[in-house]
Amino acid sequence: MGNPINKMPCELCASRKHSMLSELSDTHICTISENKNLISHKKGQILYYEGTKPLGIFCINSGVVKVYKTASNGKEQIIHLAKSGDFLGYSALLGEENYSNSSMIIEDAKICFIPKESFLNTLFSNSSFFKRITKELSHEIGVMESKLTDANQKSIRERLAFILLQLGNTYGVEGGENQKIDLILSREEIAGMVGTATESVIRLLSEFKKDELIDLEGKKIIIKDKRGLARLSDFYA
Secondary structure, three states, rough: EEEOOOOOOOOHHHHHHOOOOOOOHHHHHHHHHHHEEEEEEOOOEEEEEEOOEEEEEEEEEEEEEEEEOOOOOOEEEEEEEEOOEEOOOOOOOOOOOOOOOOEEEEEEEEOOOOOOOHHHHHHHHHHHHHHHHHHHHHHHHHHHHHHHHHHHHOHHHHHHHHHHHHHHHHEEEEEEEEEEEOOOOOOHHHHHHHOOHHHHHHHHHHHHHOOEEEEOOOOOOEEHHHHHHHHHOOOOO
């Protein structure tokens, strides 16, 4: 369980400009703001479990959340990492289904919970917001199709290179010619994103370091050669 904290009005929230709430009118944003709860979560806490019923949606104010499925053998397949401004749980809510995945905090987070009624009332009374949500759902389907294609057609080495580029683009901090991924992920979590065994990721990261594509600083990864990773990932194919 997280800890409730004094909620910040949506109109003053810095992450709002990155979220699907960015274009809401003052009236609608006030309705959302009055009914939401802002909760502080620690790394390792579960936000929701696969198979449970959604009672609303989550909007990330700060921090990072991993969305994942657990296979019968206990291994995690990470679907994506959610960051500041992202919504979670809205597809299950709109489909009137239980969650098809689970989510866990991997970097201390502050997350707003918006109750079902408030979210749906706003959605169905604002056509631009409805279009924004529909567009995002369509985008998610396209992303899932691309990931399925990559899993079937790309090698583990190519997939890992592509994941590192994505992490660099989202969480990278520039430092001269290098780019540090400012997010601590375990090797198991990286393996869960790539869809392979942890041992394979450890071996490939060592090879990437030897080839001077990356450097390692504890659990953090520093990208040294973005073009090399792009070529390896078949990014421009």
